[in-house]
Structures are given as C-alpha cells and as structure tokens.
Amino acid sequence: xxxxxxxxxxxxxxxxxxxxxxxxxxxxxxxxxxxxxxxxxxxxxxxxxxxxxxxxxxxxxxxxxxxxxxxxxxxxxxxxxxxxxxxxxxxxxxxxxxxxxxxxxxxxxxxxxxxxxxxxxxxxxxxxxxxxxxxxxxxxxxxxxxxxxxxxxxxxxxxxxxxxxxxxxxxxxxxxxxxxxxxxxxxxxxxxxxxxxxxxxxxxxxxxxxxxxxxxxxxxxxxxxxxxxxxxxxxxxxxxxxxxxxxxxxxxxxxxxxxxxxxxxxxxxxxxxxxxxxxxxxxxxxxxxxxxxxxxxxxxxxxxxxxxxxxxxxxxxxxxxxxxxxxxxxxxxxxxxxxxxxxxxxxxxxxxxxxxxxxxxxxxxxxxxxxxxxxxxxxxxxxxxxxxxxxxxxxxxxxxxxxxxxxxxxxxxxxxxxxxxxxxxxxxxxxxxx
Amino acid sequence: xxxxxxxxxxxxxxxxxxxxxxxxxxxxxxxxxxxxxxxxxxxxxxxxxxxxxxxxxxxxxxxxxxxxxxxxxxxxxxxxxxxxxxxxxxxxxxxxxxxxxxxxxxxxxxxxxxxxxxxxxxxxxxxxxxxxxxxxxxxxxxxxxxxxxxxxxxxxxxxxxxxxxxxxxxxxxxxxxxxxxxxxxxxxxxxxxxxxxxxxxxxxxxxxxxxxxxxxxxxxxxxxxxxxxxxxxxxxxxxxxxxxxxxxxxxxxxxxxxxxxxxxxxxxxxxxxxxxxxxxxxxxxxxxxxxxxxxxxxxxxxxxxxxxxxxxxxxxxxxxxxxxxxxxxxxxxxxxxxxxxxxxxxxxxxxxxxxxxxxxxxxxxxxxxxxxxxxxxxxxxxxxxxxxxxxxxxxxxxxxxxxxxxxxxxxxxxxxxxxxxxxxxxxxxxxxxx
Numbered sequence: 011x012x013x014x015x016x017x018x019x020x021x022x023x024x025x026x027x028x029x030x031x032x033x034x035x036x037x038x039x040x041x042x043x044x045x046x047x048x049x050x051x052x053x054x055x056x057x058x059x060x061x062x063x064x065x066x067x068x069x070x071x072x073x074x075x076x077x078x079x080x081x082x083x084x085x086x087x088x089x090x091x092x093x094x095x096x097x098x099x100x101x102x103x104x105x106x107x108x109x110x111x112x113x114x115x116x117x118x119x120x121x122x123x124x125x126x127x128x129x130x131x132x133x134x135x136x137x138x139x140x141x142x143x144x145x146x147x148x149x150x151x152x153x154x155x156x157x158x159x160x161x162x163x164x165x166x167x168x169x170x171x172x173x174x175x176x177x178x179x180x181x182x183x184x185x186x187x188x189x190x191x192x193x194x195x196x197x198x199x200x201x202x203x204x205x206x207x208x209x210x211x212x213x214x215x216x217x218x219x220x221x222x223x224x225x226x227x228x229x230x231x232x233x234x235x236x237x238x239x240x241x242x243x244x245x246x247x248x249x250x251x252x253x254x255x256x257x258x259x260x261x262x263x264x265x266x267x268x269x270x271x272x273x274x275x276x277x278x279x280x281x282x283x284x285x286x287x288x289x290x291x292x293x294x295x296x297x298x299x300x301x302x303x304x305x306x307x308x309x310x311x312x313x314x315x316x317x318x319x320x321x322x323x324x325x326x327x328x329x330x331x332x333x334x335x336x337x338x339x340x341x342x343x344x345x346x347x348x349x350x351x352x353x354x355x356x357x358x359x360x361x362x363x364x365x366x367x368x369x370x371x372x373x374x375x376x377x378x379x380x381x382x383x384x385x386x387x388x389x390x391x392x393x394x395x396x397x398x399x400x401x402x403x404x405x406x407x408x409x410x411x412x413x414x415x416x417x418x419x420x421x422x423x424x425x426x427x428x429x430x431x432x433x434x435x436x437x438x439x440x441x442x443x444x
Numbered sequence: 445x446x447x448x449x450x451x452x453x454x455x456x457x458x459x460x461x462x463x464x465x466x467x468x469x470x471x472x473x474x475x476x477x478x479x480x481x482x483x484x485x486x487x488x489x490x491x492x493x494x495x496x497x498x499x500x501x502x503x504x505x506x507x508x509x510x511x512x513x514x515x516x517x518x519x520x521x522x523x524x525x526x527x528x529x530x531x532x533x534x535x536x537x538x539x540x541x542x543x544x545x546x547x548x549x550x551x552x553x554x555x556x557x558x559x560x561x562x563x564x565x566x567x568x569x570x571x572x573x574x575x576x577x578x579x580x581x582x583x584x585x586x587x588x589x590x591x592x593x594x595x596x597x598x599x600x601x602x603x604x605x606x607x608x609x610x611x612x613x614x615x616x617x618x619x620x621x622x623x624x625x626x627x628x629x630x631x632x633x634x635x636x637x638x639x640x641x642x643x644x645x646x647x648x649x650x651x652x653x654x655x656x657x658x659x660x661x662x663x664x665x666x667x668x669x670x671x672x673x674x675x676x677x678x679x680x681x682x683x684x685x686x687x688x689x690x691x692x693x694x695x696x697x698x699x700x701x702x703x704x705x706x707x708x709x710x711x712x713x714x715x716x717x718x719x720x721x722x723x724x725x726x727x728x729x730x731x732x733x734x735x736x737x738x739x740x741x742x743x744x745x746x747x748x749x750x751x752x753x754x755x756x757x758x759x760x761x762x763x764x765x766x767x768x769x770x771x772x773x774x775x776x777x778x779x780x781x782x783x784x785x786x787x788x789x790x791x792x793x794x795x796x797x798x799x800x801x802x803x804x805x806x807x808x809x810x811x812x813x814x815x816x817x818x819x820x821x822x823x824x825x826x827x828x829x830x831x832x833x834x835x836x837x838x839x840x841x842x843x844x845x846x847x848x849x850x851x852x853x854x855x856x857x858x859x860x861x862x863x864x865x866x867x868x869x870x871x872x873x874x875x876x877x878x
Contacts (some may be wrong), residue, residue, distance in 0.1 A: 040541055067542035068513060071550065075509040078501060107474055108501035114695075116724070117551020118506065162722040165699040165731070178575040191876065261548075265599040288596040290550070292726060293758055297599070314550065319726040324727055 012088040013137060015059075018081040018126075020074045021033065023424070024067060024434040025365065025397060031206030031395060033066070033363070036138040036232035039206070042067035043397060044434070045365045046074045047424060048125045050133055052089070058135025059089075060423045063121040064336045070434065076122035079109060082125060093134045096157035100342040104159070116314035120339050122299040127340025128370070132420035134333060141415040142341070143373040147187060147380050151176035151242040154381070158346045166320045172349045179384045186380045195375045196386060197393035198226030198256070200363055209244055216248035223410035226281070226390055230263035235274050242278040251279070258284040261312065264442040268398040269301045282308040282330055289313055295327035308332055311361035315339065316346045323354040330388070332361045335370035341420075344374055347380045355369030362367035367420040368405045372412040400428035446522040447571060449493075451485040452560075454511040456504045457496075457858070458868040459799065459831060462694045465640025466830060467797070470666035471694040473640070476501035477831060478868070479799045480508045480796070481858060482559045482565055486523070493523075493567025494857045497555035497797040498770045504868065509719055510556035513543060516562060528569045530591035534561060534776040538593070550748035554773050561774025564806070566854035575849040576775070577807035581621060581814050588815070592780045600754045601615055613818045620814040628845030629809045630820060631827035632660030632690070638806035641680055650682035657844035660688040660715070666696030669708050676712040685713070692718040695746065699728040703735045714740040716764055724748055729761035744764055745795035748778045750774065755787040764822070766795045769804035775854075778808055781815045792817065797828035802839045803855040806846040835860035 021119035027033055028040040041224040044067055050059035063073040083102050086090070092099045103123045104115055135142040146154065155172045199219045207215070219227060229245050231238040233422055238257075246255055257280045263271060275363035283305055287294045289312035309330030313319050319338075324329045331351045338344055351358045360371035368391075377393045383389065391412055398404035402423040406413040415421050432439045461467055462474040478501055484493035497507040514664045517536050518526075526533045527845045537557045538549055547553035559635040564729045580588065589606045597670070653661060661683050665672040672691075680689055691714045697705060702720035717739055721728045723746035744766030747753055753772075755761045765785045772778055785792045794805035802825075809825045814835055817823065825846055832838035836857040840847040849855050 012679050038541055038545065042542065042544075065542075066545045067548040068540065069510075069543045069553070071511050072506065072509045072546060075506045076503075076552065100472065106502065107472055108499075109503045111475075111500045112503040112506060112552050112555060114723075114746070117553055118510065118546050119551055120505070121546060160698075162698055162725060162728070165728065187454065241459065264594075264596055288751045289548075290749065291596060291755065293755045294596070294599065294751075312548070317722045317728075321725065321727045 012090045013057060013133075014053040014086065014088050015050050015084050016053050018077070018085055019049045019051065020077040020081070020256060021047045021429060022070045022074050022434045023047045023429060023432050024070060024440070026439060027396070028067070031155055034258040035230045036204035036262040037397065043365045044070045046070050046077055046122070046125060047429065048082070048129045050129045052133065056131070057136060058423075059129040059136065059418075061125040061127070061129030061132060062336065062342070062366055063125040064118065065105065065121070065267060070285050072118050073121050073125070076118045077125055080122055080126055084130065085313070087134050089130070089137055092130055096342060097159055099130060100157070100339065102158050103127060104339060115317070115339060120314060120334060124336045124338065124340040127342060127418060128335070128422060131341045132422055136217055141373065142183045142420040143376040143415065146363065146377040147183065151180070154345060157342050158349070158354040159342065160346070161321050162317050163350065164347060166324060166355055167346070167350045171353060175349055175352050176381055179381055182384055183311055183380055186384065188379060190376050191414045194408060195379065195415040196389045196390050196411050197374060198222070198254070198393055199224045200228045200258075200394050204288065205362060208384065209241070212241060212244055212385065213248055216245055216429070218220060220249065222407070225410065226256065228284070228392075230260065231257045232259035232271070235271055238275055238393040242275055246278050250273060254281040256280060256282045256284060256308070259286050261285050261288055263287050265291070265297050268298050272302050272305060282306040282307050283444065284308040284332070290318070292318065292321040292325050292327055295322060298323040298327070299327050305329055308359065310334060312337065316343050316350070319347045320350060323350055323356055328356060330358045331358045333371070334359055334361045334375065335367055335374060348374070349408055352382045357388040359389055360391050362392040365397050366422055366424075368393055368412075369401055372405055373410070373420060376414060389392075400424050446524045447491060447567075448487040448520065448522050449518050450487050452511070452515040452519055453483045453485065454508045454515070455481045456508050456868045457481045457866050458501060458504060458864060458874070459866055460602065460873060461830070462501070464748055465616045468640035469664045469692065469694040470570035470696040472500060477799045478504045479512055480504050480556070480559060481651040481863065482511055482516070482563045484563045486567065491567070491570060492857075493563040493743065494564060494854075495559040495561070495563030496770065496800055496856060497559040498801055499555070499639045506552050507555050507559070507850070508550045509792055511559055514540070514560055515557055518564065523564070523567050523571055527563055529621060530776060531541045533564060534593050537561060538773060545670055549764055549773060553796070554748060555770060558770045558772065558774040559833070562769070562854060562856065563775060566856055572852040573825050573852050575807065575851060576854040577810040580807075581617065585614070588779060591776050592783070593776065594780070596751050597780060600758060601780070601784045601787055605787060609783055609786050610612065610757065610815055613815055615840050616818060617814055617866070620818065620824065624810050624814060625848045628842060628847040629806060629813065630824050630845050631658070631841065632662060632688070632824045634662045635827055636700050640777050643675070646675060646678055647682055650679055655685065656841070660663050660690065662690040662692055662718070662826075664694065665691045665709065666705070669705055672709055676709055681713050688715040690714060690716045690718060692741070693720050695719045695722055697721050699731050702732050706739060710739065716740040718742040718766070719746065726752065726755040726759050726761055729756060730759040733761050733763070740764055742793065744768060746771065749783050750777050750784070753781045754784060757784055757790055762838070764792060765790050767792055767805070767808065768795045769801055769808060769835050782808070786816045791822040794825050796826040797830070800835065800856055800858070802827055802832065802846075803837070806849060807854060809846070810848060834858050
C-alpha cells in the first residue's frame with residue numbers, strides 16, 4: 011500500500027531572538043530566527059514529513075508563499091514513487107517551466123525548494139525506519155548518484171566520477187559508521203562570538219565551551235578593526251595558542267577591504283576567514299584567498315546552489331566548504347556538493363545554528379564522513395546552542411561532538427506546542443509583544 | 445509641498461500568451477507573460493509611480509508577496525527625500541537586516557526590489573516632467589554616481605572611475621541627444637525565432653522584419669541540433685549573408701555541450717550565442733567564450749546582480765552585456781553595470797520582450813549612448829512586438845529603431861482596463877478560461 015502525499019501545509023514560525031541580540035553579526039544585527047515550516051501530510055495514519063526554510067524574521071511569509079506555489083508539484087504523489095526517481099523529483103521542483111523564472115535555483119524559490127525536498131527525504135527516511143544519515147549510508151552508490159542532478163556541473167564532476175568516489179570508500183564504511191555511533195562528529199562553537207555580546211559574556215562563553223570540550227571557536231568580525239582586535243585578543247587569551255580561532259565577516263567587505271582588514275587580524279592566527287565578501291563573488295573570494303594565504307577562506311551559508319560551489323572550487327577560492335542544508339536545494343543538491351568537494355579535496359564544514367540547521371547537518375556530515383570524504387581532517391560542524399528545545403529529536407552533544415541521531419527521519423520535526431506558540435503573527439509569543 | 449508615498453499596491457497581472465506559444469524557448473515552453481505590478485500612490489492628486497517585476501506565470505504571486513514585504517520601507521517617504529539620496533533609497537531596500545537573508549540581491553526579493561526602485565524613478569521623472577532617459581541625461585555626473593551602490597564592485601569600478609567616464613563624455617552629449625530624438629536607437633527582432641513556431645511562420649516573420657528595416661535577427665536553439673540547423677538555414681536564407689544572426693539557448697546546455705552544439709551551428713555564422721549555460725556560471729561562460737571565438741558569448745537576462753556582471757567582465761566571459769531592467773535591482777544597479785561595461789569596453793545590448801521590458805530598456809539604452817558608451821557600435825536593443833497595447837505610453841518603432849520616449853516617467857504605466865482584464869485569477873481574461 012503506497013503512501014500518498016495528501017496535503018502540504020506551510021507555516022510562518024518565528025522566534026523573537028533579536029530581543030537578546032542572539033545571532034547578531036556585522037550584517038544581521040537583529041535576527042529573529044525563523045522558519046517557513048513544511049508538513050507533508052500523508053495517507054498513512056500518523057506519518058508526516060517535515061522540512062523548513064531557515065529565515066531571520068521578515069520575509070518568512072514570502073518563503074511560505076513560494077512553498078505554496080511549489081506544493082502542487084508534490085501533492086498527490088506517492089513517497090515510493092518519489093523515492094524511486096529522486097533526481098526526477100528534484101528536477102520537477104527546480105525546473106517548473108514557469109516558476110524557474112523567479113529563480114532559477116536561487117533565493118526565495120530555492121529556499122522553498124529545499125524545505126520541500128528535505129520534507130520528502132524526511133518522509134522517505136521515516137518510512138524506511140532509519141535516521142536520514144543511515145538511509146543515505148545504506149543506499150547503493152548507484153542510487154546516491156541517481157539522486158543528483160548533474161546539470162551545469164559535468165565540467166567539474168561526472169556521474170562516473172561520483173560513483174568512483176563512493177565505490178572507493180565502500181571498504182571502510184562499516185568501521186566509520188561504528189566510529190560515528192561511538193564517538194560522534196566533531197563540532198565547533200559559534201555561541202561565544204556574536205557581535206552584540208559584552209566582553210564578559212565572550213569570556214564566560216569561551217570558558218563554558220572549553221569545559222564542554224570544544225577545540226575550535228569562532229568570532230564575528232567586520233564592523234570596526236579596533237573592536238575586532240580587542241575581542242580576538244580576549245578569545246585567544248582564553249583558548250590559548252593551540253586551539254583554532256575562526257573569524258566570520260558575514261559578507262561585510264569589498265575585496266580590497268577584506269584583505270586590508272584581515273591583515274590587521276593576522277597576528278591572532280585565524281584558521282579561516284568566513285564570508286569575507288559577497289557570496290556571489292567567486293573571483294573576489296579567489297583574490298582574497300591568494301592575498302591572505304595561509305589564512306584559509308571559508309564560505310557557503312549564502313552560496314545559492316551547486317553552480318556557485320563548483321566555481322569556488324574550480325577557482326581555488328575556498329579552503330573550507332560550508333554547505334547550508336536549507337539554502338542549497340535540499341539533500342539532492344547537498345550530495346552533489348559533497349562529491350565535488352571530495353573530488354577537489356576540500357573539507358566540508360557545514361554551516362549550522364539558526365533554527366534546525368544543527369539538526370539537519372549532523373546527518374549530512376556523518377554521511378560525508380562514512381561514504382564520501384572518509385576523513386575528519388580539518389572537518390567540523392558548526393554548533394550553536396539555541397532553540398533545540400523546539401525539536402522532537404534535538405541534537406545531542408557530548409564532549410564537543412554531535413552524537414549520531416537514532417530516530418527515523420531528518421530530525422526536522424518541531425514540537426506541536428512550539429509551532430502553536432511561535433506562529434507569526436497569531437501565536438501567543440507574538441501577541442504578547444504586540 | 446513635498447509628495448509623500450501614501451500607499452503601495454501590488455497586483456498579479458498575467459497574459460495568457462502560452463495559448464499561442466508566444467515566447468516559447470528551449471527552457472520555457474509555455475510562458476504566460478506576467479507582471480507583479482506596483483503602484484506607488486501619493487499625496488499629490490493624480491500622481492502615481494509604477495514599476496513591475498516581469499514573470500512568466502506561476503510565481504507572480506510570490507513576487508507580489510515580496511513587494512508587500514518591502515513596501516513598509518518606502519511607505520510614508522517623500523519622493524523629494526528619496527531623490528535626494530538615491531543610493532540610500534536603494535540600500536534601504538537591498539539591505540533590510542532581516543529581508544536580505546532571503547536574497548540577498550537575487551531571485552524573488554531582487555525582482556521585487558527592482559519593481560519598487562523603478563516605481564520610485566518613474567515617480568521622480570514624472571515629478572520632474574521628463575522621460576526617465578532625459579532625467580538621467582540631465583543629472584550632473586556627481587548625482588549619477590551618487591545613485592550607485594559600489595559595494596562589492598570597487599575592485600572593478602571605483603566612484604572616481606565612474607565619474608571620469610561620465611565627464612569625458614560630456615562634450616558630445618547634446619549632439620547624441622539630438623541624434624536619439626531624430627533617429628532613435630537601433631533594435632533587433634526576436635519575434636521570428638520562437639521554438640514553437642512553424643517554418644512557415646519563421647519565414648514570414650523574417651520577411652516582415654526585413655520590411656520593417658531590421659538588420660539583426662535572433663533564433664532560439666538548444667533542444668535538437670538537426671532542428672536548429674534546419675531553422676538556422678531558413679533564417680540565413682531569408683536574411684542573406686550580410687545581416688547578423690544571433691542564437692539563444694536559454695541556459696539549455698552544460699559547458700561541454702554548449703561548445704559541441706555550437707560547433708555544429710558555426711557554419712551559419714552566428715554573431716553571438718546567448719545564455720549557453722547556467723546564468724550563475726561565470727567560469728563556464730569564460731570557457732565557452734574561449735572555445736567558440738570568434739562567435740561572441742552574450743548573457744544577462746538572468747544575471748542576478750552587478751556582482752555576477754562584474755565577474756563576467758573580469759573573466760572575459762561575455763562579448764555582449766544583456767542587462768535586464770527588472771532582474772537587476774532597478775535603475776540604480778543598471779547604472780553600475782552600464783559604467784562597468786564602459787570601463788571594460790563591452791557593448792550593452794539590453795534584454796527586452798516580455799511585459800514592459802521594451803518600454804523600460806529604451807530609456808536605459810538612450811542614456812547609455814548619450815552619457816556612458818558614446819557609441820552605437822555592436823549595440824542594439826532587443827525588440828519583441830507583443831503586449832505593447834497594454835501600456836499608456838508604449839514603445840514607438842520606426843525603421844527598426846526605438847523612438848525616443850517623450851512622455852514624463854519610465855513608460856511602465858499600464859492601462860487601467862488591461863490591469864482589470866488580466867488580473868489573476870479574478871480578471872475576466874482568466875475567469876473565462878476557468
């Protein structure tokens with residue numbers, strides 16, 4: 011008996027994080043972490059698929075509108091039918107002959123695509139009774155490759171090359187899976203370094219991170235170089251010379267500005283500079299990477315699709331690839347980027363934080379390790395300790411590591427009470443404010 | 445007495461063009477040419493500003509939602525205040541601290557930005573009693589530069605360089621303005637080459653174009669090489685060896701495919717190949733340009749912003765720059781691209797067609813010639829003979845040239861009857877269909 015997607019519901023869920031300056035950076039001083047939250051209702055009693063577009067407040071309603079525009083493409087389909095042609099499923103969403111005009115494969119439309127695509131994978135994993143990472147690990151290499159749309163990337167990665175990467179890693183898979191179940195995937199913390207925090211908060215959060223076993227810390231930079239130098243000195247003092255310090259400019263600079271500003275922060279030995287300029291500027295990132303070496307350039311949370319990632323890799327513009335689980339078009343496109351990164355020898359360090367991004371990317375990082383990269387060298391997943399309480403199957407951290415998820419699905423399902431409390435604008439959390 | 449923007453209305457206007465295969469190409473076989481249409485109502489009786497996001501059917505409602513999300517930024521502002529700080533006006537729309545997350549500067553959000561920005565310029569020009577091109581021509585170079593956001597492009601063009609370009613062209617301005625008023629700006633036709641047309645239609649439309657004085661013709665290609673060869677032969681036979689034949693693949697190919705396919709069409713002497721691959725693939729376009737020389741590469745109608753255009757120019761990836769008046773973020777960002785193109789010596793041949801694009805770009809091309817490029821060499825504006833009847837001040841063609849608009853504003857205002865007839869889904873044009 012097949013499981014049919016009978017209805018698709020999109021809700022505007024917002025958390026008032028800006029009230030406590032949580033998540034503040036050089037470009038986004040007042041985010042209200044939000045989600046355009048998707049529920050795929052099915053013909054099977056009690057079975058639903060969930061996905062979300064992560065947003066930061068205003069504009070969530072635009073993503074909800076885009077999800078509703080795409081919904082007819084999935085409504086009435088069976089999960090079994092979608093799972094049997096995952097590439098076709100992805101293409102049907104990204105290549106609608108009229109909707110693609112308002113993308114294609116970028117911005118609002120692609121955020122909505124990701125929410126729906128991830129909801130299909132969540133449903134597929136729940137039906138199979140496996141956490142998503144395990145579902146992916148157990149797929150034959152041919153089926154992983156069959157989920158990828160290679161359009162526009164065959165000059166960097168062919169289906170044959172992708173298959174070859176997956177096959178050559180098959181021998182060690184079982185051992186790496188056991189390692190992930192036993193030890194988890196290493197994380198780094200961004201909780202400490204938000205721009206809106208005081209020096210005392212910064213110091214206290216560093217110490218808490220150290221106590222939790224963290225070895226990598228990230229700080230927001232970019233507004234004022236003197237302020238950045240003071241805060242970098244504090245964090246370096248707290249974490250010592252051996253641990254890694256990363257810096258994140260959140261797209262603040264032009265190319266020359268990035269080079270000038272970072273040269274004044276080089277003495278604090280940054281491991282990477284993240285988002286030094288426009289996420290669209292492949293050649294700019296390449297110029298910055300050449301000028302700042304040995305500081306690595308990292309980017310990706312705003313990289314709109316596999317075509318931009320392809321070019322960042324081709325141009326030698328990034329030393330770290332920061333996939334975003336919800337900005338790329340869901341699991342299918344993530345697979346393409348993971349395999350390109352493996353071909354180019356670039357470590358993937360997923361972007362997380364926000365609402366549910368940690369819940370998503372733990373699955374992707376574990377699959378990457380077990381089946382694609384087969385390495386943990388220079389690889390970490392971002393971790394931010396916020397809003398996990400709203401999820402039915404939240405991340406579990408131990409010793410600075412993400413523990414392998416065990417419940418079936420993609421861990422994106424939110425608690426009913428949270429959805430009702432924070433729905434914008436009618437939920438009690440927002441009504442009290444008004 | 446200042447003019448205040450009192451209200452902002454966005455409407456979903458769709459024309460059922462797909463019923464006659466108008467506009468069909470390799471990627472968009474069934475467009476219903478549409479517009480998310482903006483009206484800025486003001487405190488001055490009878491004065492309104494108009495702008496639109498051009499779309500092709502489904503998804504127009506998503507652009508309407510994005511316009512509504514951005515509208516509070518302009519509501520209550522005075523036109524005089526906005527005109528006094530045009531760069532600030534643009535930045536307030538493109539850098540809203542929360543909304544930028546669902547862009548930034550790309551896709552739905554940027555289409556909505558363009559509609560609003562262009563509506564402000566329309567209002568500004570109407571207040572000044574000038575057509576937009578003339579308003580721009582009369583602005584002192586310092587004010588033109590002050591309208592541009594140079595963020596992320598200073599590695600290619602500084603404000604000083606932009607000013608220098610405008611100043612060095614000042615001497616010939618009056619003569620070029622007189623020439624435009626007398627002769628108009630040269631156009632080329634795309635009406636003939638849609639994929640959905642029969643060979644007989646193709647032949648007839650070529651002859652009509654020749655009779656109208658056209659010297660450049662464009663054909664859609666990309667689905668089937670044998671079919672492309674047959675249609676290219678027909679059009680070359682009709683137009684003779686001297687006139688220019690352009691080809692447009694509408695993003696159909698991967699990089700290697702583009703090179704292979706076009707080598708089989710080279711004998712028909714194409715002047716350019718337009719949109720050979722993903723609009724996001726700067727390095728891909730550069731590889732295609734190197735391989736296909738002397739066939740030029742043209743792109744732009746899907747170029748999301750000035751950062752992508754900057755890179756296409758830096759990488760030597762395009763020989764023709766096809767700005768889109770509604771996909772770039774309105775007049776302000778167009779100015780940035782025109783000036784970068786002038787610096788790199790790349791001719792600008794605006795994309796047009798659709799709904800109102802011809803009405804927009806005639807103004808931009810005339811300003812470009814009079815103040816920026818000072819040349820007509822290898823420069824033409826696309827022209828498609830569709831849907832002009834819905835505009836209050838439609839384009840006027842004579843001898844294959846756009847005649848200089850004379851009415852105040854940006855020529856975007858649509859007729860009230862058309863808006864009412866084609867509003868989706870409640871207008872009579874759609875109700876009859878349902």
